[in-house]
Amino acid sequence: MYILMLLKEFLDDIRKQKTRAFLTTIAITWGTLAVILLMAFGSGLTYRMKESLLNAGDRIIRIYGGQTTIKYEGLPVGRRILLREEDAQILLESVPMIEAVSANLGRTVRLRNGEKTASTYMEGVYPEFEFMRRMYPAAGGRFLNAKDIAEKRRVVFLGSVVAGELFGKEDPMDRVIAVDGLPFTVVGIMPKKMQTAMNNGPDDRRAIIPFSTFESIYGDRYLDELIVKPSRPQDSNVIIKEVRRVFGRKYRFDPADERAIPMWDFIEQEKISAKVSLGINIFLAMIGIMSLIIAGVGVANIMYVVVKERTQEIGIKRAVGARRRDIIFQFVFESFLISIVGGGLGLLIALGIIKLTWSIPASDGAMQFLARPLMSSSVVIVAVSVLTVIGLLAGLFPARKAAHVDPVEALRYE
Helix, strand or coil, X not given: CHHHHHHHHHHHHHHHCHHHHHHHHHHHHHHHHHHHHHHHHHHXXXXXXHHHHHHHCCCCEEECCCECCCCECCECCCCECCCCCHHHHHHHHHCCCEEEEEEEEEEEEEEEEXXXXXXXXXXXXCCCHHHHCCCCCCCCCCCCCHHHHHCCCCEEEEEHHHHHHHHCCCCCCCCEEEECCEEEEEEEEXXXXXXXXXXXXXXXHEEEEEHHHHHHHHCCCCCXXXXXXXXXXXXXXHHHHXXXXXXXXXXXXXXXXXXXXXXXXXXXXXXXXXXXXXXXXXXXXXXXXHHHHHHHHHHHHHHHHHHHHCHHHHHHHHHCCCCHHHHHHHHHHHHHHXXXXXXXXXXXXXXXXXXXXXXXXXXXXXXXXXXXXXXCHHXXXXXXXXXXXXXXXXXXXXXXXXXXXXXXXXXXXX
């Protein structure tokens, strides 16, 4: 009953102050909309950046052969360190924190399907390469398996772009193509994926064959790289030290010589990316919150006007026994209602804009990062929390002024 009475008084005040109430509600709506959209677009950008990095390497460490820069046991600097296939098994046996290893060979090849040709970078890999590099096959296909490696099968896994160049809209599954003139059967196609980090082109333009097949055809003795997957991402720094220790002992170089065995730590890159994304999100959230604070000032102003116009009413209430906390609650309640109405409108409009944005095609370029906002629970929690605080503070100060009105002076106020 008490709440209904306060609500009635609130509606009466709104009717008297239609223009101010409308403009203040619009300001709250705009502020809420700004907070939600900026944070949603920031969250979407963060997620897409993280996924595009992991699509190039899912928390892996890439290891390359390098050149010594430190003298070691009488040996000169400048010695080449060339990795071999056996090093993959050595790492698995020597470093228990490693979950999986893939030895990789690679070169640019010519693919042919009838009259259609394509030039691409091809790699010979182990089956573990699939989850390390997120090269998952489309429905109806598969990646390479252990039997392909053991039997040195001539099978190939293609990225969707290079497959499109060779087959157009035709189904490439189980079709035979020529790889540098040799017949290979297509066993799987990788759908297009976002990817920011890459070497020798994106994965959807790549051809993948079994490591043993690659080795037997081209006769490569030394690896292009080793890919290591830690059992736990937090062990990456320890694993890097252990890799240099193990290879330093085998190839006789100082384990402190980082250039002897260069490494690309995707786990560290993910941490750096997360810090950058956090900074962007905080910056965007602060811009939105400042807009909402300005709107809150508008709410406070209209509440001060309401207090001034209702001075006599407040005096009468105080004279008949109304407590100061009742007066405070009344004005805080009214300012809070304005904030809730404006915030609700802002939330609904933001949801509509986000839904509309997702309907826009964004498969390539910057749009696939910028046009995919995410309305996560954290975005809503932050927006509602800020809105609640601003609504309470915007009403509290005018309410305190109203509560301290002297009843006698208030009754004489004109």
